[in-house]
Amino acid sequence: xxxxxxxxxxxxxxxxxxxxxxxxxxxxxxxxxxxxxxxxxxxxxxxxxxxxxxxxxxxxxxxxxxxxxxxxxxxxxxxxxxxxxxxxxxxxxxxxxxxxxxxxxxxxxxxxxxxxxxxxxxxxxxxxxxxxxxxxxxxxxxxxxxxxxxxxxxxxxxxxxxxxxxxxxxxxxxxxxxxxxxxxxxxxxxxxxxxxxxxxxxxxxxxxxxxxxxxxxxxxxxxxxxxxxxxxxxxxxxxxxxxxxxxxxxxxxxxxxxxxxxxxxxxxxxxxxxxxxxxxxxxxxxxxxxxxxxxxxxxxxxxxxxxxxxxxxxxxxxxxxxxxxxxxxxxxxxxxxxxxxxxxxxxxxxxxxxxxxxxxxxxxxxxxxxxxxxxxxxxxxxxxx
Numbered sequence: 001x002x003x004x005x006x007x008x009x010x011x012x013x014x015x016x017x018x019x020x021x022x023x024x025x026x027x028x029x030x031x032x033x034x035x036x037x038x039x040x041x042x043x044x045x046x047x048x049x050x051x052x053x054x055x056x057x058x059x060x061x062x063x064x065x066x067x068x069x070x071x072x073x074x075x076x077x078x079x080x081x082x083x084x085x086x087x088x089x090x091x092x093x094x095x096x097x098x099x100x101x102x103x104x105x106x107x108x109x110x111x112x113x114x115x116x117x118x119x120x121x122x123x124x125x126x127x128x129x130x131x132x133x134x135x136x137x138x139x140x141x142x143x144x145x146x147x148x149x150x151x152x153x154x155x156x157x158x159x160x161x162x163x164x165x166x167x168x169x170x171x172x173x174x175x176x177x178x179x180x181x182x183x184x185x186x187x188x189x190x191x192x193x194x195x196x197x198x199x200x201x202x203x204x205x206x207x208x209x210x211x212x213x214x215x216x217x218x219x220x221x222x223x224x225x226x227x228x229x230x231x232x233x234x235x236x237x238x239x240x241x242x243x244x245x246x247x248x249x250x251x252x253x254x255x256x257x258x259x260x261x262x263x264x265x266x267x268x269x270x271x272x273x274x275x276x277x278x279x280x281x282x283x284x285x286x287x288x289x290x291x292x293x294x295x296x297x298x299x300x301x302x303x304x305x306x307x308x309x310x311x312x313x314x315x316x317x318x319x320x321x322x323x324x325x326x327x328x329x330x331x332x333x334x335x336x337x338x339x340x341x342x343x344x345x346x347x348x349x350x351x352x353x354x355x356x357x358x359x360x361x362x363x364x365x366x367x368x369x370x371x372x373x374x375x376x377x378x379x380x381x382x383x384x385x
Contacts, residue, residue: 001046004092007072007085009035009042010053011093014068017054021064021290028058028287053082055286059122062106062113064290069093074103109289116279119328120369125283129156129164129175130183133213134242136174143167150372151356152183154213173240178206181280181366181373182326186210188352188364188378189322193218195268198260200224200311205234205246207273207324212243222263224249224256256310269320270311274304276325276332280375283368301331308340312347312383320350321381323363326374333377334361346384 001009013035017028026034032054036047057071060078065071073096076083088094106113107122129146131138131154138154145162149155156175158164169175186207191197191214199208202223212221223246225231231248238246251259277292277300278285308323315321323340325332338361341347349362356371357364363379 001042001050002090002092003081003085004087004090006046006050006053007082008091008093009039009046009050010057011068011072013050013054014057014065014071016068017058017287018065018068018071018290021287024291027285028054057103058286059124060105061103062108062122062289063103063110065103066101070101071103073100074105077102078105109292111294112279112289112292116328118369119367119375121279121282121328121375122286123283123368124160125179125281125368125374126372127158127160127162127164128152128178128180128183129158130154130178130210131156132174132176132209132241134217135172136169141169141174143169149180149183151354152180152187153355155180155183171240173242176206176209176237176241178210179281179284179374181371181376182206183210184354184356184366184373185324185376185378186214188354188380189214189269189271190320190380191215191269195219196266197221198224198263198267198270198311198314199273200256200270200307200314201273201275202231202234202248203227203273204230205237207271208234208246209237209241209243211271212238212241212245215245217243217245219245221246222249222267223247224251224259226251256307257313260310260314263314265313265316267314267316267319269322270314271322271324272304272307272311273324274300274307274332276300276304276327277329278326279328280326280367280377283374297329297331301336304332304336305339308336309343312340312344315383317383318385319383321347321383323377323379323381325377327377328365328367328375330361333365333379334363337362337379337381340381348382350380350382352378352380 057075145159193216352364357366366376
């Protein structure tokens with residue numbers, strides 16, 4: 001592909017990403033994959049170059065642009081070589097008009113700028129692995145270019161672009177892809193062998209498998225979620241990781257309390273890795289900035305509060321409830337826990353000691369700018385005896 005054709009391909013993909021962000025469609029990664037699946041003529045260098053243009057344009061535009069062309073014209077204002085590709089030949093985009101509107105550069109949507117700018121959320125995220133203690137220790141893993149993460153004891157950081165699934169260590173279940181921040185908040189749960197643990201919002205099970213490894217695969221983990229497709233991915237992942245103590249449990253919408261009637265006041269630990277805005281992961285999913293609305297945050301905050309109340313009923317006397325969100329918004333983190341403690345005054349927040357992060361309200365917060373991890377808030381809450 002010529003530079004002009006690459007630029008036009010990036011515009012075509014960006015157009016679809018803009019539409020998907022507006023209409024709650026597919027993620028950018030999925031859109032890029034679909035685009036090239038039907039264009040076999042594009043070689044690996046072409047795909048890599050187009051993908052780089054797409055993501056650079058997304059990261060530059062804090063607000064959702066009007067079109068893919070507006071996003072790429074904005075990027076071209078910083079890249080003369082890209083601007084030169086707008087010449088209308090060789091299947092390229094039309095020349096840029098002198099008065100043409102482009103997407104302005106911004107780290108965040110304007111309505112969130114005063115709350116989220118300065119956390120490093122527009123940067124690229126690293127590729128981190130967690131070494132599975134059930135099958136290996138970090139010193140045993142030798143992957144080209146890998147080095148230990150700064151804080152997590154089982155973390156490895158790989159060079160950008162490393163393909164993980166072809167690695168024999170992945171096939172053997174010795175490694176899992178997991179951001180260092182996610183590893184650390186899992187560590188904050190304090191899971192131990194022999195415990196009964198409920199992972200209330202397990203999803204595909206990334207933290208579930210981390211909990212199982214911390215428990216030495218001894219005890220019981222009930223891993224639940226309302227999303228059948230995501231939960232279905234947990235079983236093969238657990239098998240590959242050598243985990244035998246996980247019991248997947250599909251939930252039915254708002255009927256969590258009924259689904260856990262057999263677990264009331266029985267769990268040593270309940271983990272609520274709650275559905276959230278995902279603002280802490282915007283380095284990985286930059287177009288998510290274009291999807292978030294005030295109304296969505298309000299719905300999520302209400303859902304989180306309900307899940308915490310459901311979870312509280314499952315914790316045994318003296319047991320622990322852990323609230324986790326991959327968000328840097330206080331209403332989902334510190335404010336959410338403060339609200340829980342107001343509703344449950346006999347509960348208490350416990351201090352958390354991790355090799356990274358800083359105390360934030362009744363919990364601890366990790367940020368990309370300070371810790372090099374995704375953004376997280378985690379709090380440990382102790383049930384009355």
